[in-house]
Amino acid sequence: xxxxxxxxxxxxxxxxxxxxxxxxxxxxxxxxxxxxxxxxxxxxxxxxxxxxxxxxxxxxxxxxxxxxxxxxxxxxxxxxxxxxxxxxxxxxxxxxxxxxxxxxxxxxxxxxxxxxxxxxxxxxxxxxxxxxxxxxxxxxxxxxxxxxxxxxxxxxxxxxxxxxxxxxxxxxxxxxxxxxxxxxxxxxxxxxxxxxxxxxxxxxxxxxxxxxxxxxxxxxxxxxxxxxxxxxxxxxxxxxxxxxxxxxxxxxxxxxxxxxxxxxxxxxxxxxxxxxxxxxxxxxxxxxxxxxxxxxxxxxxxxxxxxxxxxxxxxxxxxxxxxxxxxxxxxxxxxxxxxxxxxxxxxxxxxxxxxxxxxxxxxxxxxxxxxxxxxxxxxxxxxxxxxxxxxxxxxxxxxxxxxxxxxxxxxxxxxxxxxxxxxxxxxxxxxxxxxxxxxxxxxxxxxxxxxxxxxxxxxxxxxxxxxxxxxxxxxxxx
Amino acid sequence: xxxxxxxxxxxxxxxxxxxxxxxxxxxxxxxxxxxxxxxxxxxxxxxxxxxxxxxxxxxxxxxxxxxxxxxxxxxxxxxxxxxxxxxxxxxxxxxxxxxxxxxxxxxxxxxxx
Numbered sequence: 355x356x357x358x359x360x361x362x363x364x365x366x367x368x369x370x371x372x373x374x375x376x377x378x379x380x381x382x383x384x385x386x387x388x389x390x391x392x393x394x395x396x397x398x399x400x401x402x403x404x405x406x407x408x409x410x411x412x413x414x415x416x417x418x419x420x421x422x423x424x425x426x427x428x429x430x431x432x433x434x435x436x437x438x439x440x441x442x443x444x445x446x447x448x449x450x451x452x453x454x455x456x457x458x459x460x461x462x463x464x465x466x467x468x469x470x471x472x473x474x475x476x477x478x479x480x481x482x483x484x485x486x487x488x489x490x491x492x493x494x495x496x497x498x499x500x501x502x503x504x505x506x507x508x509x510x511x512x513x514x515x516x517x518x519x520x521x522x523x524x525x526x527x528x529x530x531x532x533x534x535x536x537x538x539x540x541x542x543x544x545x546x547x548x549x550x551x552x553x554x555x556x557x558x559x560x561x562x563x564x565x566x567x568x569x570x571x572x573x574x575x576x577x578x579x580x581x582x583x584x585x586x587x588x589x590x591x592x593x594x595x596x597x598x599x600x601x602x603x604x605x606x607x608x609x610x611x612x613x614x615x616x617x618x619x620x621x622x623x624x625x626x627x628x629x630x631x632x633x634x635x636x637x638x639x640x641x642x643x644x645x646x647x648x649x650x651x652x653x654x655x656x657x658x659x660x661x662x663x664x665x666x667x668x669x670x671x672x673x674x675x676x677x678x679x680x681x682x683x684x685x686x687x688x689x690x691x692x693x694x695x696x697x698x699x700x701x702x703x704x705x706x707x708x709x710x711x712x713x714x715x716x717x718x719x720x721x722x723x724x725x726x727x728x729x730x731x732x733x734x735x736x737x738x739x740x741x742x743x744x745x746x747x748x749x750x751x752x753x754x755x756x757x758x759x760x761x762x763x764x765x766x767x768x769x770x771x772x773x774x775x776x777x778x779x780x781x782x783x784x785x786x787x788x789x790x791x792x793x794x795x796x797x798x799x800x801x802x803x804x805x806x807x808x809x810x811x812x813x814x815x816x817x818x819x820x821x822x823x824x825x826x827x828x829x830x831x832x
Numbered sequence: 833x834x835x836x837x838x839x840x841x842x843x844x845x846x847x848x849x850x851x852x853x854x855x856x857x858x859x860x861x862x863x864x865x866x867x868x869x870x871x872x873x874x875x876x877x878x879x880x881x882x883x884x885x886x887x888x889x890x891x892x893x894x895x896x897x898x899x900x901x902x903x904x905x906x907x908x909x910x911x912x913x914x915x916x917x918x919x920x921x922x923x924x925x926x927x928x929x930x931x932x933x934x935x936x937x938x939x940x941x942x943x944x945x
Binding site for chain 1: 838839841842843844845847849855856870871872873874877880881883885889891892894895896897898899900901902903904905906907909917918919922923924
């Protein structure tokens, strides 16, 4: 009987994994939440907003096109499930919510013999006061708006935070004629010299980075490093962001007027599926994050479960392609199918440069050392449950909690719809600082199903009565 | 449109594509007002382009207008006039959609002003 291999994610890692499996004669299931392949980095706009690859992906146009075309060729040989969201993993069973043509959601379960998780990453954000205001978005959001919606956030926009994406998106906006008011990097100016040796593992990327920074300066975009973000200021009339107050490397305070703020501090892996699948996690000092443990090929601690791409460890799109192929090789080996040792060795060899580079990118993305110390009590840390830094600190003091899940139980941090995606890096740092213990000692939020919100109706709760009708106006009591 | 002065956060690029028509407008309803988006818009883009907050938070009634654009932050859940919920950033805008940004404590959409 042909083994069922399921791949979660149709980004670069998932696509290359599918390609390798198809080459071995298998017919993998490829599940993805979007309606088109590409993940986030190679996200494709809807048909009415199509533009040439060069316009959409810039330097990465050739890679993006290759990935998309590969997937196109794979379609007849795979079981492709777009608009499908994995919401739980129970042993060998996957629970998936699929959005139908009419917008209805259909719940479905399927078992797997091998599971390749290529779930990608989201932004890591260390909040600043005012970050929940309308007009404040992530750096990724600014990029997705441009790429997938042919639209700019702004009109006047400030880019702030840390990491390579900060400069890349600012440059993409400047090229489009956007009013980029400032690029504010919270990383000290010395960091780029510190990481230069590691960055030289990928010289072409160093050149691109230098080009981007030079272009920004030529376009007279103010670029500052060693910055401290103080507050996104509210316009009371429109209840949205109107300016960003910040401190420069010399300690002087500035206020830059803007209509939008794009904020981010590197990326964080989406590891909820790995957690629910029972994978063991370990703390990675470079990323300052808990990640699922993998061997050199991407095998997790659970037999038959493999990890690839940014969802396993953030190494970028090119590394994701290699890691996807490698994870597929591991799955094939474990299914007793032949894989040449040389093939595995070449993939691992190619990944080495990316591993070195990853260290540089992580350092560039590090948030301010004193972030937790500097966070004011009234800072809303958990966007979903609206829990403040002060509430977290008070709880740590009152209860003596030294572990993140305990803090969650008391304060509801991480219990909301986003399940800690946006708040857990901040919560972990605040708890560590409050209790004066290292970050790797406060634990990590345990993932709970559903990975993303699922309507009860789709799970059969509303089946007997059909959809509830709205209370007529005359009978309402509100 | 009722409510505070708007501050559109999203500006659509004019697409210059030889031989292909410009994306057409898409008519929909927001808080009872007849408004327009553009073909290809997600619900989030369409509402941001109008400068209106999508929802208000359950605990403190704070306005929110999306955050991550990629279905991760879950901050852009909106309701339709018949009480259905949708995640704005991952829902394509469809003609005739009737969306509301003001929802009472019972979760039932308030009658548009």
